[in-house]
Amino acid sequence: MTAVGPFAHLLQIIPRINVPSGIRNRLYSASRTFEASSLIPTSSCPEGTILKGLNILKLGSDPVALPESEYPSWLWTISNGGKRIDPKKSDSPVVNHEHWKTREFQRKQNKDSIKLSNLLSNTK
Incomplete structure (x- = not known):
């Protein structure tokens, strides 16, 4: 699936969850089976909990x-592994270190951040 649109670069900076090779091999082993629900992470707070400090x-x-049934299924597959996302990185795989300083790139980043904030403010 290829992403098209103003937020396509966000899909490239969100890393995928890596499954250790031992678990991956066990999933396909006939002698040892796992249920898919045991590998899907669940919510860390019960239904009805007020999430203080998340209002923006x-x-x-x-x-x-x-x-948990109210949230989309893709939500449970997102994980950044505790790594910080570098805003200076380009959405292309080859990054020129001086490219982020250009006005054009800064304009693109600003435009994307405005679109993202508008999208977040319109969701209810």
Whole structure:
């Protein structure tokens, strides 16, 4: 699946979850089977928990945790492994170290961040 649109570069900077090779081999082993639900992470807070400090809007209220069935399935596959995302990295695999300083690149980054903030402010 290829991403097209103003937020396509975000899909490239979000890393995939890597499964250790031992677990991957066991998944295909006939002698040892796992259920798919045991590998899918679950929510860390129960339904109805008030998530304090997650409100980003001035007039908004703190969100409340929903049941796991209300969240999209792709949400549980996202993990950045504790790594910080470098905003200076380009969305292309080959990065010129001086490229991020150019006005054109800064304009693109600013435009994308405005679109992202507008998208987040419109979701309810």
